[in-house]
Amino acid sequence: MSDPDVVVIGAGPSGLAAASVTGAAGLKTLVLDDQPAPGGQVWRAAEARRQRAFPPPRLAYEILEPARANATIANTCDVIDLAEGPSVTALHRRTGTVREYTPSAIIIATGAMERPLLIPGWTLPGVMSVGALQTAMKQSSLVPATPVALVGQGPLLLLVARELRKLGGAVGIVISLGERLPGRAALRHLPRAVLCDPGLMAQGAGLAAELAASGVAVVRNPDGLAIEGNRQAERIVVTKNGRSDAYPAQLIALHDGVIPNTQLTRLMNLDHTWRGEDEAFAPRIAADGTTEHEGIFVAGDAQGINGAALAVHSGRTVGAHVAQTLGRPAPSSTPARQKGARAFISALYPPTPVTRFAADDTVLCRCEGVTVGAARRAMKAGATGPNRVKTATRCGMGPCQSRLCGNALTRLLAHELGRPPDEIGALRIRPPLKPILLGDIAAPQLAASS
Amino acid sequence: MSLFRRATPIGETVNIVVDGNPVAAQEGDTVATVLLCEGRLGFGAKEGPLTPYCLIGVCFGCRVTIDGRDGEQACLIPVREGLQVETEATGERS
Numbered sequence: 001m002s003d004p005d006v007v008v009i010g011a012g013p014s015g016l017a018a019a020s021v022t023g024a025a026g027l028k029t030l031v032l033d034d035q036p037a038p039g040g041q042v043w044r045a046a047e048a049r050r051q052r053a054f055p056p057p058r059l060a061y062e063i064l065e066p067a068r069a070n071a072t073i074a075n076t077c078d079v080i081d082l083a084e085g086p087s088v089t090a091l092h093r094r095t096g097t098v099r100e101y102t103p104s105a106i107i108i109a110t111g112a113m114e115r116p117l118l119i120p121g122w123t124l125p126g127v128m129s130v131g132a133l134q135t136a137m138k139q140s141s142l143v144p145a146t147p148v149a150l151v152g153q154g155p156l157l158l159l160v161a162r163e164l165r166k167l168g169g170a171v172g173i174v175i176s177l178g179e180r181l182p183g184r185a186a187l188r189h190l191p192r193a194v195l196c197d198p199g200l201m202a203q204g205a206g207l208a209a210e211l212a213a214s215g216v217a218v219v220r221n222p223d224g225l226a227i228e229g230n231r232q233a234e235r236i237v238v239t240k241n242g243r244s245d246a247y248p249a250q251l252i253a254l255h256d257g258v259i260p261n262t263q264l265t266r267l268m269n270l271d272h273t274w275r276g277e278d279e280a281f282a283p284r285i286a287a288d289g290t291t292e293h294e295g296i297f298v299a300g301d302a303q304g305i306n307g308a309a310l311a312v313h314s315g316r317t318v319g320a321h322v323a324q325t326l327g328r329p330a331p332s333s334t335p336a337r338q339k340g341a342r343a344f345i346s347a348l349y350p351p352t353p354v355t356r357f358a359a360d361d362t363v364l365c366r367c368e369g370v371t372v373g374a375a376r377r378a379m380k381a382g383a384t385g386p387n388r389v390k391t392a393t394r395c396g397m398g399p400c401q402s403r404l405c406g407n408a409l410t411r412l413l414a415h416e417l418g419r420p421p422d423e424i425g426a427l428r429i430r431p432p433l434k435p436i437l438l439g440d441i442a443a444p445q446l447a448a449s450s
Numbered sequence: 451m452s453l454f455r456r457a458t459p460i461g462e463t464v465n466i467v468v469d470g471n472p473v474a475a476q477e478g479d480t481v482a483t484v485l486l487c488e489g490r491l492g493f494g495a496k497e498g499p500l501t502p503y504c505l506i507g508v509c510f511g512c513r514v515t516i517d518g519r520d521g522e523q524a525c526l527i528p529v530r531e532g533l534q535v536e537t538e539a540t541g542e543r544s
Contacts, residue, residue: 034507036480036528041506048478053458076526093527113508125491125501126453132505135525136454139505140476140483145455167457232491251453261508366503367510399521400510404503435521 004030006322007088008071008107009079009264012040013060013308014300015109016067017315018322022105023070025323025330030101031073032090034434036139038064038073040111041131042308044138052141054163063312081431082106082264086295091436098440105295105322108268109315110261112301115279115351116404117152117256118358121227123366126234130255134160137167144251147172149236151225152255153349158207160253165214173247174211174218175225175238177256182348189344196340204345219245225357227252256352259407260302267429268293274421277343278305279351280407281426289318297322306342354411364412365405367398375409379416386410386427399435402427452489466533481524481535482512493524493537 006022008015011033023029031038039046043060050061067073074092081089086106091098114131121127130150136142137160147170150157161171182190194201211218224239228246235246259280262272270291272281282304289297299318300311323330358364360373370393378392386409389395395409396402402409406427414421461477468488475484482502485493493500493514502512505525512524515536524535 034526036526045478048460052460076528078526113506114504123499123501127501128503128505132503135505136483136486137457140479140487141457141460142454142483142487143457144453145451146453169457369499398510399513400508403508403510437519 002028003101004028004072004103005326006030006105006107007032007101007103008109009033009082009088010040010109010111010300010302011035011038011067011073011075012109012111012300012311013042013063014111014302014311014315014318015040015107016063017312018107018109018299018319019071019073019315020063020066020069021316021319021330022107022323022328024066025320025328027104027323027326027328029071030103031067031071032077032079032088033073033075034078035075037075038067040308041135044135049138054166059309059312078434078436079264080433080436082108082267082296082433084268084293084296086293089431091434091440096440096443098436098444100444103295104326105297107289107318107322108264108296108298108302109300110264110302111311112258112305113261113403114156115256115259116408117254117352118354118362118364118372118408119151119225119227119254120357120359120362121229121233122254123363124227124229125232126229126250127227127252127254130157130160130253131258133253134163137163137169141167143167143169146170146250148251148253149173149175149247149249150253150255151175151236153177153352154255154257155204155207155345155349156258157255158204158211160255161211161214161216162207171214171216172249174216175222175236175247176218176220177222177352178349179221185350186344186347189347193341193344200341201344204341219247226359257349258301258305260304261403262302262426263401263403263429263433265291265298265302266426267431267433268296270298272426275304277346279411280305281410281421287314287317288321289314290321353415354408355415364408365393365395365398365402367400367404368394368396370395370405372412375412376416379413384413384417385425386413387425389413390427396427401429401433452487453491454486454489456487464529464531464533466529466531466535468535469537475529477529479529481514481516481522481527481529481533483525484529485512485514485524485535485537490537 005027320330
C-alpha cells in the first residue's frame with residue numbers, strides 16, 4: 001500500500017473505532033497491531049471465536065466489521081519507533097520487512113495492561129496473570145487441567161472465575177485481597193455508580209454472587225502471601241492473623257487491575273501525570289486526542305482506564321477529530337458518557353501497594369532478575385529516580401524494556417523516599433521498542449542502495 | 451503433565467516442531483498456547499529462567515527461537531505448518 005494518510009497503532013476497541021471513522025471519511029487508514037488478529041485483549045480472536053462457545057459481545061463485531069471494510073489492518077506487526085513529523089517504523093513479522101510510514105496523523109491506541117502484583121515467588125513457572133489465563137482461553141480454548149488459585153482483586157478476576165467454570169476449568173481457591181463487603185470509601189461512590197451504569201453494576205454483583213454460590217474456597221484480606229516450589233509453583237502460603245496456611249497449587253494466577261500502556265506516549269515524551277485512581281501515569285490528553293505533537297493523537301485506555309465501551313467512544317471521537325483536522329467531513333461525536341462506575345471500582349479495589357507482599361528477595365524486574373532489595377540498596381546509595389535505579393541495577397533494561405516493572409519501580413521509589421510519584425517520574429523509553437535484528441534495519445537500506 | 455487442557459478443539463491440525471519433536475497444534479494457536487498445552491512452562495537454558503506471565507506481548511517471558519530467529523515472543527506468533535521452535539537456546543543472559 002502507498003503511504004497511508006492515517007496510521008492507527010493498536011487494533012483494540014479504540015483503535016478499530018478510530019480507524020473505521022477515518023477510513024469512512026475517505027482517508028487511507030492503516031492499523032498496525034502486534035497481536036495475531038484484531039480485537040485487542042478484550043475482543044481477542046473475535047473473528048475466530050464467532051463460532052465458538054462464549055464469543056465476544058455483539059459490539060465487537062459492530063466495531064470490527066466496519067474497520068475491516070474501511071481500513072487495512074496489519075497484524076503480527078511490531079512498532080519499533082515513533083517520531084515527530086510524524087513517522088512510525090514497524091516490523092511486519094509475516095514478511096520480515098521493516099517499513100517507515102510518514103502519514104499525516106498517527107493515533108496511539110495501545111490500550112491497557114495488567115498491573116503486576118509482586119508476591120514472593122511470582123517468577124516461578126506456573127505463575128501467570130489472570131489476564132494470561134483468559135488469553136489462553138480466548139486464543140486456544142485452553143483451561144487449567146489442575147485446580148487454579150486465583151489471587152488478587154478486580155472485575156477481571158471475577159469474570160475469569162466464571163469463564164473458567166463454564167469451560168470446565170477448575171478453580172481451587174480464590175485469595176481475595178479485600179474484604180467481602182465494600183468499605184466506606186467504596187460505598188460513597190456506590191449510588192452514582194448504580195445510577196450511571198446500572199448494567200455494569202448488575203453484572204459485577206452477579207459475578208460476585210456466582211463466586212459465592214460456587215462453593216469455591218475464598219480467603220480474604222491476607223496479611224502475607226508467598227508462592228513456593230522447587231523449580232515451579234507448588235503451593236501458595238497465606239498468612240493471616242499470625243497463622244500461615246499452605247494451599248497446594250501448581251497453577252497460580254495473579255491480578256491487581258489494569259493500567260494504561262504508556263510505552264509509546266512516554267517514548268514521545270508527552271506530558272504525563274500520575275492518576276491516583278489507577279496508581280499509574282497517563283498522558284495529559286484532550287478528549288479529542290490532541291497531544292502537544294502535531295499529527296500525533298491518543299485514544300482509548302492509553303489515555304487512562306475507562307473500559308472497552310468508553311474506549312470505543314474515545315476512538316470514534318478521536319477518529320472524527322483527526323478526519324476534520326485533515327479536512328474531511330466526519331460525524332461529530334456526542335460528548336462522552338459519564339465514567340459512572342469507575343470511581344466505585346477504583347475505591348472497591350484500591351491498587352495494592354508494591355510493598356504489601358514483596359520482600360527484599362522478591363523479584364521486581366523479571367527480565368534482569370533485579371530484586372526489590374537491590375532497588376532499595378540503590379536508593380539508599382543515592383538513586384533518587386527510576387533512571388538512576390536502572391543505571392545502578394539494570395532494572396528495566398531487559399527485553400521488555402520496563403513494560404512490566406516500570407510502574408512498580410515508580411511506586412516503590414515513591415514509597416521508600418516519601419515523595420509523590422509525579423516527582424519521582426518514570427523510566428525513559430527509547431527505540432527500538434521491541435528487540436530487532438540488525439539485519440531487519442539494514443535490509444531496506446541495502447535494498448535501496450543496490 | 452500439562453497444567454492446561456483444551457476445552458474444545460479450535461481448528462484444523464497444524465504440524466509444528468518443538469525442540470526437534472513433532473507437535474500437533476491447531477489453526478488459531480499461538481506458539482505460546484501450544485507450549486502451554488504441551489506442558490512447557492519454563493523456557494531457556496535448563497527450563498528456565500523464563501516463563502510466560504502475560505501472554506499479550508508485554509512481559510517477554512515466552513521468548514523462544516522461531517525458524518532460527520532468536521528472541522521471538524511466542525505469544526505473538528501464530529502457528530503455521532512446519533514452524534520450528536527451539537525453547538532452550540533463548541534466555542541466557544550474556
